[in-house]
Amino acid sequence: xxxxxxxxxxxxxxxxxxxxxxxxxxxxxxxxxxxxxxxxxxxxxxxxxxxxxxxxxxxxxxxxxxxxxxxxxxxxxxxxxxxxxxxxxxxxxxxxxxxxxxxxxxxxxxxxxx
Amino acid sequence: xxxxxxxxxxxxxxxxxxxxxxxxxxxxxxxxxxxxxxxxxxxxxxxxxxxxxxxxxxxxxxxxxxxxxxxxxxxxxxxxxxxxxxxxxxxxxxxxxxxxxxxxxxxxxxxxxx
Numbered sequence: 001x002x003x004x005x006x007x008x009x010x011x012x013x014x015x016x017x018x019x020x021x022x023x024x025x026x027x028x029x030x031x032x033x034x035x036x037x038x039x040x041x042x043x044x045x046x047x048x049x050x051x052x053x054x055x056x057x058x059x060x061x062x063x064x065x066x067x068x069x070x071x072x073x074x075x076x077x078x079x080x081x082x083x084x085x086x087x088x089x090x091x092x093x094x095x096x097x098x099x100x101x102x103x104x105x106x107x108x109x110x111x112x113x114x
Numbered sequence: 115x116x117x118x119x120x121x122x123x124x125x126x127x128x129x130x131x132x133x134x135x136x137x138x139x140x141x142x143x144x145x146x147x148x149x150x151x152x153x154x155x156x157x158x159x160x161x162x163x164x165x166x167x168x169x170x171x172x173x174x175x176x177x178x179x180x181x182x183x184x185x186x187x188x189x190x191x192x193x194x195x196x197x198x199x200x201x202x203x204x205x206x207x208x209x210x211x212x213x214x215x216x217x218x219x220x221x222x223x224x225x226x227x228x
Contacts, residue, residue: 004157040220041220042118042203042217042218042219042220042221043158043203043218044218045215045216090157090158092157100145100146100163100165100207102148102160102163103158103160103216104160105157105158105159106157107155107156107157108155108156108157
């Protein structure tokens, strides 16, 4: 089972460039999430989706956009990369609401903005 | 503001020894508490999920306890192995919104030495 797959694993961007972080899951989960993990900090929720066509902001959405056209895919878009967006980005999915369901995480995308 | 505090920040133990990691939280209302293991360079993997009515939950050599009155949880690792070297993250759900807000701790970095 592939689970949650994120691409790319590493990326270096210049300030002002844009890119899309890809996330796909093969578990038919309705709920999907994007987090960022900064050194020495807990994960922060960027955006989440409760199903295809439905997305909502999390705790730190500024500078990011998402879409959810299919159950499987949940890409994260950075339009104008800034140094503050240097972080490790994790995509996760869960069968139901995260209230009592474990989240399944991908292995992350390590992004550096220079 | 919801907070999750973990201690110690880091820990080194000898292979075969036991250890206990602590988690204190101020999350309201409380829905559940979960422990994740995050290997270096990988995404978090769920170890246990406990609701307020559960005092103890085990997963192999990992045993989590929860005291909802004092808002404390611990993760006990028995007969540690080199593969236990990882960051252990405590996460608390408040069950407030439809997707449930999760508050992540910063993690305890465990190193098991041969």
